[in-house]
Amino acid sequence: MTTSRDESRAIFDRAIDHTRGLSPATFDQWFGGVQFDDLTDGVLSLRAQNEFVLEWVKTNFLPTITDKIRELTGWSVQVAWTIDQHLEAPIANVPQMPPVRPRSLVVRPSTTPPTPPPPAPPSGPLAAEPRAPVAVPAPARRPALPDDLNPKHTFATFVVGPSNQLAHAAAIAAAGGGGRRYNPLFICGGTGLGKTHLVHAIAHRVLDERPGARIIYVSAERFTNDFITAIQHHRMDDFRAKYRVHCDLLLVDDIQFLAGREQTQEEFFHTFNALHGLDRQIVVTSDKYPQNLERMEERLVSRFSWGLVADIQAPELETRVAIVRNKAALEGIILPDDVALYLAQVIRSNVRELEGTLIRLAAKSSLTGRPVDLAFARAEITAAAPRAQIMSVEDIQRAVCHHFHLRSIDLTSKDRHKSIAFARHVAMYLCKQRLKVSFPEIGRAFGNRDHTTVMSAVRKIEAQRDTDPQVRAHLEALERKLAGDS
Numbered sequence: 001m002t003t004s005r006d007e008s009r010a011i012f013d014r015a016i017d018h019t020r021g022l023s024p025a026t027f028d029q030w031f032g033g034v035q036f037d038d039l040t041d042g043v044l045s046l047r048a049q050n051e052f053v054l055e056w057v058k059t060n061f062l063p064t065i066t067d068k069i070r071e072l073t074g075w076s077v078q079v080a081w082t083i084d085q086h087l088e089a090p091i092a093n094v095p096q097m098p099p100v101r102p103r104s105l106v107v108r109p110s111t112t113p114p115t116p117p118p119p120a121p122p123s124g125p126l127a128a129e130p131r132a133p134v135a136v137p138a139p140a141r142r143p144a145l146p147d148d149l150n151p152k153h154t155f156a157t158f159v160v161g162p163s164n165q166l167a168h169a170a171a172i173a174a175a176g177g178g179g180r181r182y183n184p185l186f187i188c189g190g191t192g193l194g195k196t197h198l199v200h201a202i203a204h205r206v207l208d209e210r211p212g213a214r215i216i217y218v219s220a221e222r223f224t225n226d227f228i229t230a231i232q233h234h235r236m237d238d239f240r241a242k243y244r245v246h247c248d249l250l251l252v253d254d255i256q257f258l259a260g261r262e263q264t265q266e267e268f269f270h271t272f273n274a275l276h277g278l279d280r281q282i283v284v285t286s287d288k289y290p291q292n293l294e295r296m297e298e299r300l301v302s303r304f305s306w307g308l309v310a311d312i313q314a315p316e317l318e319t320r321v322a323i324v325r326n327k328a329a330l331e332g333i334i335l336p337d338d339v340a341l342y343l344a345q346v347i348r349s350n351v352r353e354l355e356g357t358l359i360r361l362a363a364k365s366s367l368t369g370r371p372v373d374l375a376f377a378r379a380e381i382t383a384a385a386p387r388a389q390i391m392s393v394e395d396i397q398r399a400v401c402h403h404f405h406l407r408s409i410d411l412t413s414k415d416r417h418k419s420i421a422f423a424r425h426v427a428m429y430l431c432k433q434r435l436k437v438s439f440p441e442i443g444r445a446f447g448n449r450d451h452t453t454v455m456s457a458v459r460k461i462e463a464q465r466d467t468d469p470q471v472r473a474h475l476e477a478l479e480r481k482l483a484g485d486s
């Protein structure tokens with residue numbers, strides 16, 4: 001099939017619109033450095049401003065674009081690239097400033113009007129910079145909070161329990177609040193467990209106590225986009241000054257986003273070294289332990305472990321109850337104790353979900369005029385949540401016993417017979433997979449075993465799942481059973 005230039009441009013535009021729709025802000029950042037040349041008989045000719053843009057677009061966007069073109073035309077698309085520093089008609093118009101509201105906060109020291117500088121500690125990461133003239137004036141009092149720093153995420157609203165107390169204490173120390181300070185502080189844990197909350201709390205605390213402190217709070221994605229914009233606009237000096245010099249406290253959320261982004265990792269490595277060398281506090285969050293970060297340079301991984309790695313586990317029942325009560329009080333929701341307990345019992349996987357359910361119940365209650373009582377909560381949750389979410393450890397134990405023809409007491413007993421131990425390990429693994437309860441909680445439910453026993457059981461089954469077809473078959477059968485039964 002041969003197409004006219006207009007037709008091929010129209011096809012390309014449709015593919016591009018589709019791709020832009022998936023992530024408009026990121027798209028515009030990148031496609032300001034790409035130009036369409038031609039699309040003829042399955043050969044797509046593109047121009048990139050530099051190699052870096054080319055690589056990024058090729059890795060992150062091209063598959064979506066070429067898939068869409070294939071869908072529209074049936075062509076199996078080949079891409080021909082040219083490097084051209086001076087693009088005449090880039091696909092996206094790049095504004096002078098990054099196109100999205102930066103998910104970062106930079107607080108610069110106050111210079112005008114002259115006000116007494118905030119009391120600075122004699123030394124340490126948050127000590128005032130030598131009084132270099134700074135171009136951007138900032139308010140002398142605590143600056144207004146940007147949207148991306150949630151005003152509710154403070155230490156005061158964070159409920160501390162065994163699952164998060166180390167991370168909490170370390171966060172307080174990182175904010176200069178006493179205790180041994182670790183640099184970097186690496187906070188890791190599953191989704192919705194309070195990592196971002198703690199990082200915001202650090203920023204709030206520092207801003208309260210030292211309004212002049214220069215804090216950068218940034219997601220790793222934002223850091224990446226800033227970096228790219230700086231490269232595109234030849235503003236690397238500004239970028240480096242911002243991150244390496246005019247920064248007393250660097251808070252980076254979701255560092256796992258840097259996976260496989262080698263050049264950004266390299267830049268972050270140097271940023272890290274510069275700040276660490278000046279003893280400026282660095283706090284990083286991640287959904288994984290440093291050593292489990294994939295496609296991350298070894299030297300970065302090792303630096304992440306230089307200070308303290310503090311993990312957050314799924315909260316225990318008591319903490320969940322406290323969180324849900326706290327949230328209700330903050331939102332002005334009247335929540336009877338039995339409903340708080342019920343919610344905490346059935347929603348274990350993450351706090352975000354727990355909070356979301358509470359808000360949903362409150363909204364439904366005000367719409368229907370029904371009070372949030374136990375019957376109402378039960379009915380709503382059963383109707384709304386996928387049943388897998390409200391499955392309990394006991395449900396999994398029951399399913400495993402049924403599958404392996406065991407009695408439930410076998411799983412909690414001290415019996416080390418091979419077949420019983422294997423079934424027990426499988427049950428522990430499924431609890432970790434499906435319920436996201438903490439290792440200690442699982443240990444308690446399996447005859448008060450130590451959390452390290454659970455961790456090793458889970459690891460064992462993970463390894464066998466990948467190598468042993470029989471184990472995989474058991475797991476698949478159980479997964480099916482749980483999906484059907486639950």
Ligand SMILES: Nc1ncnc2c1ncn2[C@@H]1O[C@H](COP(=O)(O)OP(=O)(O)OP(=O)(O)O)[C@@H](O)[C@H]1O
Nearest residue numbers: 157158159190191192193194195196197323351352
């Ligand atoms: N211990 C806690 N006390 C009070 N609120 C909490 C606690 N843990 C989590 N939350 C709340 O749960 C919600 C999700 O937390 P947060 O956004 O910090 O999770 P996260 O670990 O950063 O997740 P993700 O990795 O998905 O970004 C927030 O509203 C937060 O305030």
